[in-house]
Each structure stands twice: as structure tokens, then as C-alpha cells.
Amino acid sequence: MPAYKKVTIAGASGSIGSIILRGLLATGDFSITVLSRKDSAASFPDGVAVRKTDFSESELETIFKGQEVVISALGATGFGEQKKLIDAALRSGVHRFIPSEFSASSQNEAIVQLLPLFGAKKEVIEYLKASESAGLTWTGIATGLLFDWGLLNGFLGFDIPNRSATVWDAGEESFTLTNESQLANAVIAVLRHPDGTRNKFLHVASVRATQSQILAALEAQTGEKWTVHKTTTEQELSESRKKLTVGDFSGALGLVRATSFGKIPGLHADYVKSGLIANDLLGLKQESVEGTVSRLLTEQETLK
Incomplete structure (x- = not known):
């Protein structure tokens, strides 16, 4: 099957959606439509067809007519709404649906137990599997957490401006993380290789690391000793769950x-160690922790 060219993105103004949109636009290979809610003030780059919609099934069907792929980058509040997108895609003759994964794997039971919110993602994958016989194919893409994005905004617990880090346990548990460009490249690879990625759940990564390795790279690049705040998995889970019980959504971010x-x-956060990684299938190269840290800090200096 030839590469897909006609792509519609739902959630293109969000953190993940904007990464995917930028990546697709940079290739110049795709005809891109984005869904935008009728009351949204979001703006999009030139060269993108913007379709305002109330997300009704009839409007979605009209928009999806003639499209080959629908990519969902909807956030947490929209996970359940993806079934409506799938139904409309199926009735409109769309060939491929890429659901809103792009994080830890919803196919890991330990993840779903930790983050029940991801149960909705798991249900979407099961819904897609049930749609295979009707002609709609799908590809799920798990990335783990975003490395460069999470370093720059402090989400990963490394405070670059203040040279401080929060390290869990001994900081020696290994995991894989994905850079923004690699996430976009994974999506592009799926679009360019529809046969090899048909009805598969794929795990991708940019780097394999531990918190201690990331800290060492940051200290080496900055030439400074950082302040380290120690915490434990037990403490972080307890505090996060307490926040959630009182309606503080930041608790979910801790989880x-x-x-x-x-x-x-059973977490299997290291996709290389667990043998899950699909980088070779997609033609994606792994990067180094040191290389990513060097690039980010150099870019920061350039922007000053």
C-alpha cells in the first residue's frame, strides 16, 4: 500500500498535537486538516485546512470524507470521545486511525492500575480491534514520557534555572523517554509504511536512561554541582493520590x-530492556542522554 498523504488531526493545538503537526508540516509531504471546536480561538500555521466542528457524528463524517488517516491527539478529557471519531472514520472510508497514546503504554496492566485514566485509552484500542473486520486499520504509539519537553519545563523534576533535581529512590531505575522530534518521526514513519504498521501497538524511544544519568549529564554540561532532593516512589504515590482525592489534578501528573x-x-518503563521497542521497524535511531542535554542547553543559551 502506498504512503498515506491525506491526514486529519484532532487535538492539534495541544502539546502532543502541535508536535505532530509541526513534524508533518516540515516534511511537505502531507495534506493536513485539523479539527477545531467552534468556540476555539486556537490558530494554526499556513498550509493547514482548519475545519470548525461541534464534534457531532454527522459533521465528523463530512470532514473525514476523502481522508486517509485520522490522528487523535486529544487530551485526558477527550479520551472517551475517540470512539465517536472512530465511528465517523469508519463510516467515511478512512483507512487508518492513530489513537491518543503518545505516553506510557495503555497495554501495560501495571500502568492502568497506576493511572486508571489510562483505562479509557485501553478501551479505545479494544474498540479499534473490534473495527478491524469492518475495514478500519489502526496503529498505537507508546513513547513513554517526553524527554526534551519535560526537561525544559521541569516536568521531569530537573529544574535547570535553579540547578536542582528531585530524584526518586536511588535514581538507578532504567526507563526510556522520547524526544519531540522522535515522536513526530514515529507518526510520519507509520504514515509512510502503512503495511508494516497495520493493526499494531508500537513502543518507541529516543533515549534509555536513569535519573542519575540525566543528572550527571546536566551537571557535566552546566559545569555545576546540582542540589538534589531525595524522594521515594511510596512517598510520591501517596502524595499524588491524596491530591486527587481533594480534586487537585496535579496529583495525576505525579502518577x-x-x-x-x-x-x-511490572511497569516495564524501559522499552529496550523489555524487548518492546519498535525503533528498527520504523527506521528510528536512538539518541544519547548527553547529546539531548547538550542540544537543549545550547539552544537555551542561544535564545538568551
Whole structure:
């Protein structure tokens, strides 16, 4: 089957969606449509067809007509809404659906137990499997946490401006993380190789690391000794769950960090160690922790 060219993205203004959109646009190979809610003030780059919609099934079907692929980058509040997108894609003759994974794997039971919110993602994959016989194919892409994105904004617990880090347990648990460009490249590879990625759940990564290795790379690049705050998986899980019980959604973010940093049986956060990684299938190269850290800090200096 030839590469897919006509692509619609739902959630293109979000953190993940904007990464995918930029990557697709940079190739110049795709005809891109984005879905935008009728009350949204989001703006998009030139060269993108913007379709305002109320996300009704009839409107979605009309928009999806003639499209080959629908990519969902909807956030947590939209995970369940993906079934509506799938139904409309199926009725409109769309060939491939890429659901909103792009994080820890919803196919790992330890992840779903840790983050029940990901149960909705798991249900979407099961829904897609049930749609295979009707002609709709799918590809899931698990990336783990985003490395360069999470370093720059402090999400991963490394505070670059203040030269401080929060390290879980001994900091020696290994995990894999994905850089923004690699996430986009994974999507592009799926679009360019539809046969080899048909009805598969794929795990990709940019780097394999431990928190201690990331800290060492940051200290080497900055030439400074960082302040380290020690914590434990047990402490982080307890605090995150307490926040959630009182409606503080930041608790969910703590649980998301635990999908990489947590010392939890069955987590399989290291896709290389667990043998899950599909980089070779997609033609994706692994990068080094040191290389990513050097690139980010150099870019920061350039912007000053």
C-alpha cells in the first residue's frame, strides 16, 4: 500500500498535537486538516485546512470524507470521545486511525492500575480491534514520557534555572523517554509504511536512561554541582493520590511521572530492556542522554 498523504488531526493545538503537526508540516509531504471546536480561538500555521466542528457524528463524517488517516491527539478529557471519531472514520472510508497514546503504554496492566485514566485509552484500542473486520486499520504509539519537553519545563523534576533535581529512590531505575522530534518521526514513519504498521501497538524511544544519568549529564554540561532532593516512589504515590482525592489534578501528573520513575513491579518503563521497542521497524535511531542535554542547553543559551 502506498504512503498515506491525506491526514486529519484532532487535538492539534495541544502539546502532543502541535508536535505532530509541526513534524508533518516540515516534511511537505502531507495534506493536513485539523479539527477545531467552534468556540476555539486556537490558530494554526499556513498550509493547514482548519475545519470548525461541534464534534457531532454527522459533521465528523463530512470532514473525514476523502481522508486517509485520522490522528487523535486529544487530551485526558477527550479520551472517551475517540470512539465517536472512530465511528465517523469508519463510516467515511478512512483507512487508518492513530489513537491518543503518545505516553506510557495503555497495554501495560501495571500502568492502568497506576493511572486508571489510562483505562479509557485501553478501551479505545479494544474498540479499534473490534473495527478491524469492518475495514478500519489502526496503529498505537507508546513513547513513554517526553524527554526534551519535560526537561525544559521541569516536568521531569530537573529544574535547570535553579540547578536542582528531585530524584526518586536511588535514581538507578532504567526507563526510556522520547524526544519531540522522535515522536513526530514515529507518526510520519507509520504514515509512510502503512503495511508494516497495520493493526499494531508500537513502543518507541529516543533515549534509555536513569535519573542519575540525566543528572550527571546536566551537571557535566552546566559545569555545576546540582542540589538534589531525595524522594521515594511510596512517598510520591501517596502524595499524588491524596491530591486527587481533594480534586487537585496535579496529583495525576505525579502518577504520570511514576510511569517512568516509579519502582513498581511490572511497569516495564524501559522499552529496550523489555524487548518492546519498535525503533528498527520504523527506521528510528536512538539518541544519547548527553547529546539531548547538550542540544537543549545550547539552544537555551542561544535564545538568551
